[in-house]
Amino acid sequence: MKKIILFAALIVILASISSYSQSKFGLGIIVGEPTGISGKYFVNKDNAIDGAIAWSFNEYGSMHIHGDYLFHFYDVFTKEVPLYVGVGGRIKFKNTGEADGNDTKFGARIPVGIAYMPPKAPIDLFVEVVPMLDLTPSTEFTFNAAVGIRYWFK
Numbered sequence: 001m002k003k004i005i006l007f008a009a010l011i012v013i014l015a016s017i018s019s020y021s022q023s024k025f026g027l028g029i030i031v032g033e034p035t036g037i038s039g040k041y042f043v044n045k046d047n048a049i050d051g052a053i054a055w056s057f058n059e060y061g062s063m064h065i066h067g068d069y070l071f072h073f074y075d076v077f078t079k080e081v082p083l084y085v086g087v088g089g090r091i092k093f094k095n096t097g098e099a100d101g102n103d104t105k106f107g108a109r110i111p112v113g114i115a116y117m118p119p120k121a122p123i124d125l126f127v128e129v130v131p132m133l134d135l136t137p138s139t140e141f142t143f144n145a146a147v148g149i150r151y152w153f154k
Contacts, residue, residue, distance in 0.1 A: 025153050026124060030054060032146030034064040040124075040150060046072050048084075050111075056092055058142075066090035068111050080119060086111045090132065107134035109144075122152040 030038040036054025043049060051067035068088030076083040087110055094104040113128025130144040 026150030027153070028123075028148055028150030030146045030148035033058060033144045034066075034146065036064070038148050038150060040070075046074075048072065050086075051088075060095045062095040063093040064090060065093075066109055068109055070111065072115075077114065080117050082115055082117070084111070084113050084115065084128075092134075103137040105134045105140075106136045107132050107140075107142075122154065123149060124152065125149050 024042040026040045028038050030036060030052050034052065034054030034056045036052050038050065038052040038054075040048050040050040048070045049067065050070055052065070054064045054066075056062050056064040066088060067090075068086040070084045070086035072082040072084045074082045087108070090105075090107055090109050092105040092107075109130050109132050111128050111130045113126055115124045115126040117124045125148070127147045128145070130146075132142050132144060134140040134142060
């Protein structure tokens, strides 16, 4: 029940931000590891904050929330296909259905990806690979990878 309330609160917050952003805010889905709802807000032309509330299918499955600060590079490929890199964090909540000591994890993320932003459509398509260093309950190096699509609100 707490997860449903947290998810609903996130959607309300993200939707309310969109009314002030004038096409700086996108909301959509991310599929892969993790899979869920993805949001992105451009603070200026080159930098954005993105995040997701999603389900991680690794191990026994659990809720995954992440947030990143991204730097976009429009001169690597084309203006419509920027490369982006960033730094952020994630929390992967303990799966209470398992009795093996599967603890909540907190770690750092370094997303690297590309996005396709069609000039005449209010969407973007993206693919990213994310090296991560979990810091708790033990130090562990892992990866996430996903594709996604977002709608950009006006």
